[in-house]
Amino acid sequence: MSKPEGVPYLDLSKEFDALKDEWFAMIIEDGARGSWILGPNLHAFEKEAAEFIGTRHAIGVANGTDALYLSLRALGICPGDEVITTPYTFFATSEVIDMVGARPVFVDIEVDSFNINPVLVEQAVTEKTRAIIPVHLFGNPVDMTAIDAIAQKYDLAVVEDAAQAFGAQHNGQRVGSMGNTGCFSFYPTKVLGCYGDGGLLTTDSDEIAEAVRKLRNHGAATAFQHDEVGMNSRLDEVQAALLRLKLKKLGDNIASRQRIAGLYDERLAKLGITCPARPKNGSHVFNLYTIRSADRDMIRQALMENAIGNSTCYPAPLALQEVYQYLEYNAADFPVSVALGNEVVSLPVFPDMTAQQVDRVCQVIESALL
Ligand SMILES: Cc1ncc(COP(=O)(O)O)c(C=O)c1O
Numbered sequence: 107m108s109k110p111e112g113v114p115y116l117d118l119s120k121e122f123d124a125l126k127d128e129w130f131a132m133i134i135e136d137g138a139r140g141s142w143i144l145g146p147n148l149h150a151f152e153k154e155a156a157e158f159i160g161t162r163h164a165i166g167v168a169n170g171t172d173a174l175y176l177s178l179r180a181l182g183i184c185p186g187d188e189v190i191t192t193p194y195t196f197f198a199t200s201e202v203i204d205m206v207g208a209r210p211v212f213v214d215i216e217v218d219s220f221n222i223n224p225v226l227v228e229q230a231v232t233e234k235t236r237a238i239i240p241v242h243l244f245g246n247p248v249d250m251t252a253i254d255a256i257a258q259k260y261d262l263a264v265v266e267d268a269a270q271a272f273g274a275q276h277n278g279q280r281v282g283s284m285g286n287t288g289c290f291s292f293y294p295t296k297v298l299g300c301y302g303d304g305g306l307l308t309t310d311s312d313e314i315a316e317a318v319r320k321l322r323n324h325g326a327a328t329a330f331q332h333d334e335v336g337m338n339s340r341l342d343e344v345q346a347a348l349l350r351l352k353l354k355k356l357g358d359n360i361a362s363r364q365r366i367a368g369l370y371d372e373r374l375a376k377l378g379i380t381c382p383a384r385p386k387n388g389s390h391v392f393n394l395y396t397i398r399s400a401d402r403d404m405i406r407q408a409l410m411e412n413a414i415g416n417s418t419c420y421p422a423p424l425a426l427q428e429v430y431q432y433l434e435y436n437a438a439d440f441p442v443s444v445a446l447g448n449e450v451v452s453l454p455v456f457p458d459m460t461a462q463q464v465d466r467v468c469q470v471i472e473s474a475l476l
Contacts, residue, residue, distance in 0.1 A: 113454050113463045115415025116295055120458040125351055132347035144323070147346040152306075154353055158273075160283040161308040163315035166341025167322050170269040170291025171198040173307040174239070176339065177265040177287040178206045180317040183236050190230050191239040191267075192222040193423035194443040198291075199241055199267050200424055210433070211235070212425035214440045218383040220244065220396070223442075224252035231256070237263040242271035242281045244419070244452075245297060245363075245391035246382065250276045250284040257285075265289060269305075270393040272298040273360050277387045282308045292345065297360065297393045298352055300345040362457040363392035366464055370395055370453065373468040377475050394419060395455040401475060402449045408474035409451070414467055417452045 136142060148166050156164035167173050183189060185207035191200050193212040203210040213226035220243045227238060238257060240248040250266075257264045264285035268274070272290055274281045282288025290296075292304030309315050320327050325336030341349075352359075367390070371381045380398035384390055396419060399405060409416045423443035425435040437444050453467055 110412075110466055112413025113415060113459075113466055115417060115452075115454050116456050117458065118294065118299075118456065122301070125348065128351055129348050132351075133344055136343045136347065142343045143340055145343045145346075147343045147350060148341055151341075151346040151350045151353070154350060155306055156308065158353060158356075159280045159288065159308045161288065162310045162312070163308065165307045165309075165315060165318050165322065166346060167305045167307055167318075168339040168341065169303040170267075170289055170293065170305040171202060172322070172337070172339040173269075173287075173289035173291070173305040174198060174265060174267060175202040175205050176307060176318050176321050176337075177289055177314075178202055178208070178237070179321055180314045181237060181263045181265070181286060183208050183263075186234065187236040188232060188234040189237045189239060190222075190227055190235060192241050192243075192443075193425040193440050194220060194420055194446065195241040195243060195267065195424065196269070196420075197424060198269070199239055200430075203239070208236070209234075210425075210430070212423070212430075212433075212435065212440070214423075214442045215243075215446075217442050217446075219246055219248075219385070220446065221246060221248045222253075224249060224256060227253065228256050228259075231260050231262070235260065235262055237265055239265045239267050240285075241267040241269075242274055244382065244396050245271045245274055245393035247271060247274045247276040247281050247385050247388040247390070249385075250279075250281075251387075254284060269293075270296060271391055272296065273356055274391045275389045276385065283310070286311065287314060292341075292349060295393075297363070297391050298349065298356055300348050300352075302345055304341050304345045304349065305339075306341070359457045360391050362459075363455055364390070366455050366459055367392045367395050369461060369464045370397075370455075370468065373464075374471065377472060379471070392455055394452040396450050396452040398446065398449045399451075400449060402451050404474050405471055406451050408470050409453075409467075412466075412470045414470055415454050418447075418450060419452050420450075421447045423447065
């Protein structure tokens, strides 16, 4: 008998097939118009995305890292300032703090949500603190009520890193609409991903929106009139056209991810595996489905032997990496992040994943553990 087929970590081929005719037709229209940069698809997408997220403004930028960086620039964060964030995230979240010359201050996460612990955030506030960057990790919304309360009490800005959580909600509000800015990545693996790099910054503030529109275009509001040093960070027409199409289907995409998560829960919780916690007042969009187990290495080994895609997000807290030696943290500062690094594994989850594929992943984990 031949070995059952493997399961990819992510497979966008069916999605691409379903979208390509309409998308290519839009690109051909762009070509006929000759508008590739800051054109009609970008403007339409910005309007549609702002409506969806529930903010006055949405500004397309080149990637999620730039959305974070431009947020800090527009908020005036600079050398001498401190910005509190989580060590349990992708590097871009904290990288941008150094990029504006400020100092990252890392605090540990909650064991169930994997998100920044608001109690520790408040303890870390000093006279130099200017902002907090909470991350809606893996698609699971942060308790923004707690974060916003701390921000108000100490007069801090909040930059939501919603790179992994387009469409997630807290208390009926979409992530990206509760901080001073919301930052999204459209990297292809994201819940709303494009076929290249892309990003979005959302805000209710007219002032921040104006500043970011200028900064993303070399500090110029009008052609060849540069008011300050900015950068080239624009979402192009080709990606904006695709994102318009994908935004229309986002509800189905999220529903599929949630259905797959439910199927995994049913099978894996019985094995003593800790399945992703659901937010108390919100919805998780499952950019990743990340389980926790003391037998993680055994599970991974079995997944690998059976060609099942997986990943360990994240193996070590950022604060302990070489780049942050200057901050002089040690492992005892981040007990939860360190423990999770040894126990988590993310399983395949993508909208076109079939029930048979979920079944195959669960079978392999069951045989590894039983
Ligand atoms: C949590 C988080 N923040 C920021 C980013 C940066 O986004 P991008 O890769 O689009 O620059 C990513 C994506 O990779 C991410 O996962």
